[in-house]
Amino acid sequence: DADVTQTPRNRITKTGKRIMLECSQTKGHDRMYWYRQDPGLGLRLIYYSFDVKDINKGEISDGYSVSRQAQAKFSLSLESAIPNQTALYFCATSEVGFEQYFGPGTRLTVT
Amino acid sequence: GQNIDQPTEMTATEGAIVQINCTYQTSGFNGLFWYQQHAGEAPTFLSYNVLDGLEEKGRFSSFLSRSKGYSYLLLKELQMKDSASYLCAVRDRANAGNMLTFGGGTRLMVKP
Numbered sequence: 322d323a324d325v326t327q328t329p330r331n332r333i334t335k336t337g338k339r340i341m342l343e344c345s346q347t348k349g350h351d352r353m354y355w356y357r358q359d360p361g362l363g364l365r366l367i368y369y370s371f372d373v374k375d376i377n378k379g380e381i382s383d384g385y386s387v388s389r390q391a392q393a394k395f396s397l398s399l400e401s402a403i404p405n406q407t408a409l410y411f412c413a414t415s416e417v418g419f420e421q422y423f424g425p426g427t428r429l430t431v432t
Numbered sequence: 433g434q435n436i437d438q439p440t441e442m443t444a445t446e447g448a449i450v451q452i453n454c455t456y457q458t459s460g461f462n463g464l465f466w467y468q469q470h471a472g473e474a475p476t477f478l479s480y481n482v483l484d485g486l487e488e489k490g491r492f493s494s495f496l497s498r499s500k501g502y503s504y505l506l507l508k509e510l511q512m513k514d515s516a517s518y519l520c521a522v523r524d525r526a527n528a529g530n531m532l533t534f535g536g537g538t539r540l541m542v543k544p
Contacts, residue, residue, distance in 0.1 A: 325474075361440070361536055362536060363436075363519060363534040363535055363536040363537055364475070364519070364521075364534040365534075366531055366532075366533075369531065379531070409472075411474060411475070418530075420465060420477040420480060421477070421532065422477070423474035423475050423476070424474060425473070425474050426472070426473070426474055428472075
């Protein structure tokens, strides 16, 4: 079984809709992250959380919100989706000071 | 903030050696990571350097020079399955939470 899972894996939605992307991990890590990836721009950090009570904005948080429901679950929401939020979204986890483990990604298309 | 530069694309031949360079500028360098990412898949960890020198792991090696703000990933005995993007990421103490900043990635195409 995968250590980091994301649902859904693919989603097409319309402009203005609210959408939630979910991430779960079985690695027991405290730290969780949400990134988006666009062609040629690499991975950019949206939000990160060091534990259930500690949530922080990343480089590109505008238009997004997150919820850390438990140590193992970290959700990303787009309150009102817009076309330029079309991207590949990755969740990741890590221990303090160690490498990050990535989920399989969610391909989101906003029309 | 950081500035991380990698070549956008490289092509190499099966069985050969290829070197992928990464240059960076940080105010509080605290480690450099290399990840491999096949198209449409998750990045997977390859290597980590925090001190100067070469780290070797099988066919893959990674080198770091902190004074030059420079790293490279060396892939030996290239195989077709090595066709992927290679991401350089730098950890900086000046970033809140010691976060990673990723370069744009180098797309490597291995040809027969």
